[in-house]
Amino acid sequence: EAGVAQSPRYKIIEKRQSVAFWCNPISGHATLYWYQQILGQGPKLLIQFQNNGVVDDSQLPKDRFSAERLKGVDSTLKIQPAKLEDSAVYLCASSPGLTNTEAFFGQGTRLTVV
Amino acid sequence: SQQGEEDPQALSIQEGENATMNCSYKTSINNLQWYRQNSGRGLVHLILIRSNEREKHSGRLRVTLDTSKKSSSLLITASRAADTASYFCATDNYGQNFVFGPGTRLSVLP
Numbered sequence: 001e002a003g004v005a006q007s008p009r010y011k012i013i014e015k016r017q018s019v020a021f022w023c024n025p026i027s028g029h030a031t032l033y034w035y036q037q038i039l040g041q042g043p044k045l046l047i048q049f050q051n052n053g054v055v056d057d058s059q060l061p062k063d064r065f066s067a068e069r070l071k072g073v074d075s076t077l078k079i080q081p082a083k084l085e086d087s088a089v090y091l092c093a094s095s096p097g098l099t100n101t102e103a104f105f106g107q108g109t110r111l112t113v114v
Numbered sequence: 115s116q117q118g119e120e121d122p123q124a125l126s127i128q129e130g131e132n133a134t135m136n137c138s139y140k141t142s143i144n145n146l147q148w149y150r151q152n153s154g155r156g157l158v159h160l161i162l163i164r165s166n167e168r169e170k171h172s173g174r175l176r177v178t179l180d181t182s183k184k185s186s187s188l189l190i191t192a193s194r195a196a197d198t199a200s201y202f203c204a205t206d207n208y209g210q211n212f213v214f215g216p217g218t219r220l221s222v223l224p
Binding site for chain 2: 103104
């Protein structure tokens with residue numbers, strides 16, 4: 001079974017630039033999560049999708065971050081404009097559904113904002 | 115908002131010893147899960163325990179859950195150098211509010 005795919009693996013941008021991350025979850029998984037993990041901290045939930053609807057985006061900085069999950073499969077997370085404090089690893093995860101929440105994580109995208 | 119808190123923040127033991135780390139949480143949960151993260155890698159699911167379960171085993175892992183104290187513990191027996199990683203607990207309430215704690219960094223010395 002293929003795992004969660006994320007791209008790119010690494011990205012370096014200047015502050016105020018924009019960046020986009022892509023995630024392809026495990027086939028058939030209804031729930032998709034985006035997490036931000038700052039070095040030395042636990043993952044922080046940014047947004048949770050159930051199919052193509054948003055379940056929780058309470059911690060997503062909506063003035064600069066946006067995410068979508070078209071057709072309930074792939075997802076993109078965008079930051080525009082980026083700030084220095086956005087430097088982190090962005091993790092995508094998927095799980096079968098709301099009653100089976102064992103999450104499978106991708107390798108993450110390491111973003112450095114300079 | 116952060117739900118789970120792991121304790122201790124860091125733990126260093128010798129190979130062959132047991133490692134115990136704890137997780138406390140604040141609100142009602144349906145599941146509690148433990149994950150491992152090796153340096154620079156994604157998180158790997160270790161074990162899930164439901165709110166109506168008190169103990170669960172998987173290989174060298176033993177997880178307990180005390181819903182009255184809102185706490186869980188993860189025991190790794192006969193530790194190996196390969197167990198060196200960060201360990202996180204995560205809680206959810208029927209898929210809602212799926213959040214992680216700050217983690218315990220475990221170092222297993224050869």
